[in-house]
Amino acid sequence: MSGRLPWVVKYRPRRVDEVVGQDEAKRVLREWLGQWAKGRIPEKRAALLYGPPGVGKTSLVEALARELDFDVLELNASDYRRKADIERTVGVAAGKKPLFKRGLIILMDEVDGIDPKADEGGLEALLGIVKKTINPIVFTANDPWKEQLRPLRDLCLMVEFKELSEGALMALLKRICDSERIYCDEGALRYIVEKSMGDARAAINDLQAVAEGYGKVTLDLVRAIVKGRDKTLNIWRTLNNIFYARQAWMAKKAVTQSEEDYESLITWLSDSIPKKYEDPLDLYRAYEALARATLQLSRGKTTGEWSLLSYVFDLMGPGVAFARISGGISREKYGFPEKVRLAVQLKSVREVREKLAEQLSRSILASKSTIKNEVIPYMMVIFRNESNPLMAARLALGYRLDKEMIKFLAGPNADNVIKAIEKIKRAKPEEVKVEVERQPKAQPKPPAKEGREERRPRTTGGLDRFIKK
Ligand SMILES: Nc1ncnc2c1ncn2[C@@H]1O[C@H](COP(=O)(O)OP(=O)(O)OP(=O)(O)O)[C@@H](O)[C@H]1O
Numbered sequence: 001m002s003g004r005l006p007w008v009v010k011y012r013p014r015r016v017d018e019v020v021g022q023d024e025a026k027r028v029l030r031e032w033l034g035q036w037a038k039g040r041i042p043e044k045r046a047a048l049l050y051g052p053p054g055v056g057k058t059s060l061v062e063a064l065a066r067e068l069d070f071d072v073l074e075l076n077a078s079d080y081r082r083k084a085d086i087e088r089t090v091g092v093a094a095g096k097k098p099l100f101k102r103g104l105i106i107l108m109d110e111v112d113g114i115d116p117k118a119d120e121g122g123l124e125a126l127l128g129i130v131k132k133t134i135n136p137i138v139f140t141a142n143d144p145w146k147e148q149l150r151p152l153r154d155l156c157l158m159v160e161f162k163e164l165s166e167g168a169l170m171a172l173l174k175r176i177c178d179s180e181r182i183y184c185d186e187g188a189l190r191y192i193v194e195k196s197m198g199d200a201r202a203a204i205n206d207l208q209a210v211a212e213g214y215g216k217v218t219l220d221l222v223r224a225i226v227k228g229r230d231k232t233l234n235i236w237r238t239l240n241n242i243f244y245a246r247q248a249w250m251a252k253k254a255v256t257q258s259e260e261d262y263e264s265l266i267t268w269l270s271d272s273i274p275k276k277y278e279d280p281l282d283l284y285r286a287y288e289a290l291a292r293a294t295l296q297l298s299r300g301k302t303t304g305e306w307s308l309l310s311y312v313f314d315l316m317g318p319g320v321a322f323a324r325i326s327g328g329i330s331r332e333k334y335g336f337p338e339k340v341r342l343a344v345q346l347k348s349v350r351e352v353r354e355k356l357a358e359q360l361s362r363s364i365l366a367s368k369s370t371i372k373n374e375v376i377p378y379m380m381v382i383f384r385n386e387s388n389p390l391m392a393a394r395l396a397l398g399y400r401l402d403k404e405m406i407k408f409l410a411g412p413n414a415d416n417v418i419k420a421i422e423k424i425k426r427a428k429p430e431e432v433k434v435e436v437e438r439q440p441k442a443q444p445k446p447p448a449k450e451g452r453e454e455r456r457p458r459t460t461g462g463l464d465r466f467i468k469k
């Protein structure tokens, strides 16, 4: 069996002619980058490559860069949402000539992942940089037609990538079979290609799964193993396929095909192992494998060394499956792991926090992330102060917070705050009505003066007055 490197990495095109299909994209992009290489700045300083996943967008940029002697700075757009981050990275790179190479391509993946509402000024910062850059910037996206990307589209050379044709994919798979010296029959390759729906990454992964399991690729094997792309496996089937795997590749396939992300799959496995395995030695071996999988996974994540993933799959799948040597397997059902249950609860907490930040950002002039990191924690202190629920109540009314948000902020003190709100409403019914109901979009003001005059919060930044106390 050849190395453990995923074949999609091993056979990543090095030269442009190794990128199959995409003739039009190759031509347009080569011409555009050619201008940069000659030291001219073309009219459009950025290109937006779009099309389905796994068809060669990133690969082509890398291959062209090699051909033209350009460096590539790869950034993942979804990691760089904030204006400050973007300026510090893309902004700086956009203004500098590389020292050793002929040029520098700034490659930003997944630009469609930027959410203009949530990402504070990220998109605008990018637009500003594109207008001034002295290095070519290349964006990639699966869906470039989102409304928010319109200003970016206007500035970019649009380059379409198409689903790969069956002919192109067949040629690609055959080349891999040849260099791996693996017997592949034509019908089997055609079957893989059909199931891949034009996605080379998917096709190569399927080919590797079969080839590594059997050392040959025949139609029968492929029919048994390759499932359609649309059929990811749910968690129960994944667990069954691991625990009852008869061969190592079956367990590995169960892991790679799961719809669950690897962390949650580890959680599920860790909860299920003691339910399924009865012999202490089996248990020990299974946990040992799982612990090593966790370690490799976090190592892979921190170093970006994703060839480690293959070990992770081996440890989670075959590692756990074949830990059972001596003992039997129990028929006990898989339970919903406590940690997953907790994560679901946490998710709803996150949602409330998100909604609250949204609500507050309408009246406090600060970004949502500032609100989340700086304002909400202070509000929590105020809302949890048992001796003065009135202050929290006024804030709640002023900012029109709903019960869910109040509960989130006040925790065990929520009932106190809600009672205080009722009290305020009873005390000055007309005033409360005007404030709360008739001015839905008004800047929040504290709804009522309470007895002795207390200082009102100002309309913007009213909070900090409370906070500083
Ligand atoms: N046109 C192609 N020719 C040869 N190999 C390809 C081609 N397209 C994809 N591949 C293979 O699939 C892998 C993934 O391709 P690539 O990263 O270029 O896809 P992409 O279009 O950028 O996908 P995404 O939209 O998910 O970023 C490559 O490493 C390569 O092995």
Ligand SMILES: [Mg+2]
Residues within 6 Å of the ligand: 057, 058, 059, 109, 140
């Ligand atoms: Mg890509």
